[in-house]
Amino acid sequence: MWSRIAFIAVLIVIFGSLLTYSQLQHEPLKVSGYIEAQDIRLGSRVGGRVAEVLADEGDMVKQGQVLVRLEPFDLNELLAAAKAETDDKQALLEKLKTGYRPEEIAQAKSQVDELAARLEMLVNGPRKQEIDAARAELQMASSQLELAQSNYKREKEVFEKGAGTQEKFDRVADLLREAESNSVVRENNLSLLVEGTRKEEIAQARASLAKATEEYNLMKSGFRKEDIAQAEAAVAAAKANVAAIEKRIDELSVTAPTDAIVEALELEPGDLMPPNAPMLTLIDPKTLWVRAYVPENHLNIQLGQKLPVTVDSYDQEFQGEITFIARNAEFTPNNVQTPEERSKQVFRIKVTLLDGLDQLRSGMAADVWLEPRK
Template sequence: MSSRIALIAVLILIFGSLLAYSQLRHEPLKVSGYIEAEDIRLGSRVGGRIAEVLAEEGDLVKQGQVLVRLEPFDLNEQLAAAKAEQDDQQALLNKLQAGYRAEEIAQAKAQVDELSARLQMLVNGPRQQEIDAARAELKMASSQLELAQANYKREKEVFEKGAGTQEKFDRVSDLLREAESNSVIRESTLSLLVEGTRQEEIAQARAALARASEEFNLRKSGYRDEEIAQAKAAVAAATANVAAIETRIGELNITAPTDAIVEALELEPGDLMPPNAPMLTLIDPKKLWVRAYVPENHLNIQLGQKLPITVDSYDEQFAGEITFIARNAEFTPNNVQTPEERSKQVFRIKVTLLDGRDKLRSGMAADVWLEPQGK
């Protein structure tokens, strides 16, 4: 009986000691949260019909890898038309910058010389030799007129006496009229030559020469700076249009911006996607962090501080670094578990994982130890 009492006493002593130790033992402070990853939602700014789906959920994709390809519709034709317009505007700019061809300038110079010579001829008027020749022709025409008048008078008298024929009288009459007309023409010609060129003709020749000279100067000077600037602006606009269409064509291929894992992808060829809408989601496995909430009375932490992190799946610690501390407090979320003061306000922190990224996964529950374990 006494041995039983002694055993009970030992058990009570052991239990009391354990109870006292548990009450006196200090458990290191930790906060719980979940591992999160950076989501990359990919889409296209142009949208369109799905032509090919080249990835599946769970695939590890490389940077630049094409994941989804859209049908081009009429973008290729738009690009061809835009490039043709660019070439046309560039050709016009090249023409303006090069100026007129040497043949065109020489042609304008020849026109100036020709009109200048004509003006000089009009200003100088007829030469003396021309006037003398006209006087001689008038004198000859006068002699022919006198002869024709004498023949007409003689033939008329013969005809009136009945000795001549009607045919012969008509012939000398025609010769008289022809001589009279020729004499008038020669007299008028001489009068014009003596009077010289009219002032209206000289003025007209001067105006024609001025126009030709301006055209010649214009071709020598080339095109105006304003015209070249306008052509350059047109080329720039056409080039920008080509670049914009090429960018839209580039948007037909949805590529991975970095090495990542395909998280969500529910597309089939033939599906229509609107512009700027997410088509698939990637997760960057190189960027994992724990979202946790720290009570206000344990906010003696700082950015850059290294903290250990544990998860239920592995019996080891992983290194983390505090990269964000919220400036504003908030009430404790329902999914946050802290050993104490759950009803008080907390501050959200972000602890970026420095290792274990090949083992840990987004969505895992994790504990962030604010104090070292084993104290």
Template sequence: MIKRIAPLALLTAVLIGVLAYSQRATGPLKVSGFIEADEIRIGSRVGGRVAAVLVEEGATVAKGQELVRLEPFDLIESQREAAAQLAARQADLDRLAAGYQPEEIRQAKARVDQIAAQLEKLTNGPRPEEIAAAKGRQQAAEVELTLAQRTLDRASNLRDSNAVSQQEYEEADEKMKSARANLTVRNNELQLLEAGTRQEELDEARAKLAEAEAAWELMKNGYRNELVRQAAAARDAAQATLDAIGQRLDELVIRSPVAGVVEALELQPGDLVSASGPVMSLMDNTNLWVRAYVPENHLDLQVGQRLPMSVDSFPDERFACEISFIARRAEFTPSNIQTPEERSKQVFRIKATLVEGLDRLRPGMSADLWLGEIKQPSAKNADE
């Protein structure tokens, strides 16, 4: 009887052990989800008419690759004009910053000396020699007029007897008129010299001298600082205008911000696109992850832990993932939790980022995360 009881007791113990183990290992060792990626909607800040579409739907593109070009219209001409304006403003600034050339300064000094000499001459008045010379010219003009008048009188008498021609008479008359005009000029010249310099002439000469001296001082000292600053501000404004046009031209070429795949594209040359509106969408295949939900009784997870992942397309392979997110709040929670069995129905969302297989895996593939093969976080992740 005792021999029969012993095997029965051994069998009972084994069953109890198996049951206990099965109770501890409740829940699946894997959770399922789908591979996902960021969807990026690409557009332009300026909008316009489509000139060329350089990719097709489903194409793999590199970061920075040109996707769409918009027509520039008059922006190219505006850029040329802005560049010319910038060159002119820069030349003005360079000229002001460099100051005047030595030759310009010497010319300004020579003008000061010339006007100063004229003012001194006006201040001193005419010299006696100048007055005497003017009197001599006036007397010579009187003699010339007397002779011209006699010649005209003689020609007039001879004309009556037809001894001289009409042409000879007219020539004598012209010489007399010229001599009279010359005498008038010489009389005025002598009167001015005898009267001396007028006050208004002195005032005008002094004003010219002050103006010339101010110009000379400006050239010696260089341009005022405020003029240089104004020129620099004008140059900066021209540069800003050119940069703004350049940015608008850059916006006319829509480039891929990441390496990815063209997900949706409904665009043809000639289409109009609005400013800041999306023209296509890309899937960023450089950052893939699996979104899954883990039961509460398997939530002994940490961010940074690694675990394998499998997909139906490659059933015999495992791809490493790293847990990058664990939700702090449960989802799909029953309305009234009273028993441990109901608590096990709570799930927490996790995100596992792929660290390998990015060139072979695609968004939308169904994936299984194997929780039973989790590795502890690396030293780097642990420190973080």
């Protein structure tokens, strides 16, 4: 009897000691959260019909690898037209910069010399020898006229007496009219030579010479700076148009911006995609972090602090670094009045994992230990 009582007493003492020990033990503080990764949503600024899908969900893709290719539609034709327009404007610019050819300038100079010589001839008027020759021709014509008049008078008298023929009389009359006309022409020629060149002709010749001289000077000076600047601006605009179309063509190929894993991809060739719409989602496996929430009364942490991280899938610790601490509290009212309410405030933190990137996965539950584990 007494032995049973003693045994029960010993058990009570042992259980009491264990209970007291467990109550005195302090479990290290931890906060729980989930592992997250950087999602990259890819799309195209131009959109269009899907021509090829070159990746599958779960694929590990390399930076620059083409994942989806869209049909170009009319972009290639637009690019060819834009390049042709650029070449045309570039050729015009080169022409303006080079100026006129030496042959064109020499031709303009010859035109100036020709018009200057003609003006000088008009200003100087007829030469004395030309006037003397015209007078001599007039005298000859006058003599021929007198002879024709004499013959006509004599033949007329004979014809009127009935001794001459009609044919001979007509021939003499024709010679008289011809002599009269020739005399008038010679007299007018002499008058024009004596009077000299008309003022209107001289003025017209001066104007023609001035115009040709200006054209010649313009050719020597080349094109204006403003024209060249305008042509340069046109070339720049044409090149910018080409670059814009080339950029749109580049957007037809959706490439991986970094080494990543294809997380979501639901496309088939022939699908139509609007511009700027996500086509697929990548996950960057090189950056993983734990999103967790720390109570206000345990906010004695700082950026850059190293903390151990554990997950249920592995019986090991992973190293993490605090890279973000929220400035604003969550899950509680903005204004709190009591210490009990203040203890309920939590602040979001981001703990970036420094190792285990090849083992851990996005979505795993994880514990961040704010105090060293025993």
